[in-house]
Amino acid sequence: MISRTLLIAARPFGGRLGAEQVAGAIAEGLRDGGWEVDLLPLGDESESAAIAIVRAPGFDARMRAARAVVIAEPRLDERTLAGTVAFEIATRARQGGVPSYAVTGENELDSFDARILDLQTILRARSHRSLVGAGRELGGVV
Numbered sequence: 001m002i003s004r005t006l007l008i009a010a011r012p013f014g015g016r017l018g019a020e021q022v023a024g025a026i027a028e029g030l031r032d033g034g035w036e037v038d039l040l041p042l043g044d045e046s047e048s049a050a051i052a053i054v055r056a057p058g059f060d061a062r063m064r065a066a067r068a069v070v071i072a073e074p075r076l077d078e079r080t081l082a083g084t085v086a087f088e089i090a091t092r093a094r095q096g097g098v099p100s101y102a103v104t105g106e107n108e109l110d111s112f113d114a115r116i117l118d119l120q121t122i123l124r125a126r127s128h129r130s131l132v133g134a135g136r137e138l139g140g141v142v
Contacts, residue, residue, distance in 0.1 A: 003067040005036040006142065009054070009089050010072035012044055013105050013126065019043045022072045025128045026103055029135020035142075038062055042085060050085040060096060068142050069093045069100040071119075072131075077108035081116060090117040101142065103134045 008030075010023035017025075019041035027037040040062070042050045053059070063069055073086045080086050086102070093100040102122045114122060121141055125134040 003065060004034065005038055005066050006030055006068050006070055006138075007038045007040060007063055007066040008070045008072060009040040009042060009085070011042050011050070011074060011085070013072075013074045013131075017128065017131075019072075021128065022103075022131060025131035026070060026072060026135040026138070029132040029137070030139045032136055033139025035067075035139050038066060047084055051083075051088050054085060054088050054092065060092065063089075063093060063098055064096050066098060068120075069098055070138060071100060071102045073102065073104050075106040075108065076102060076104045076122065077106075078113060080109070081113060087117065090119060094118040099142070101138055103131065103138070 008023045008026050010019045012018045013022050023039045023041045030037055071086050071089050090100050099120050102119045103125050105126045107122050123134040125131045
């Protein structure tokens with residue numbers, strides 16, 4: 001049986017959109033499509049602290065139990081390709097055979113960079129409303 005759960009790993013989008021709000025808004029849209037969600041808000045931790053959360057025991061099991069991983073990152077750019085939590089999650093998903101998708105406020109990745117991260121789809125969203133819409137859109141794509 002294929003899992004109906006998506007793992008959402010979210011970073012703060014700034015101001016009023018903390019990691020919990022970002023993850024919750026995307027989850028709201030996904031739940032509208034009948035998906036279950038496993039939320040992993042990464043808070044305002046430093047990059048190394050966020051990576052430590054992903055490397056902690058249990059993350060890989062949560063990821064593999066999910067149908068896909070959704071990475072919510074305020075900005076995707078070339079810097080995302082080296083030593084960031086988004087890169088770590090995308091790499092672990094690829095290695096685990098779990099497809100990954102991204103929701104971002106700003107996408108500065110070219111198609112080659114997105115392919116390196118093995119992101120199936122990258123959606124742009126900046127507000128609560130657009131994050132919910134991105135979740136709905138992902139629900140139809142996954």
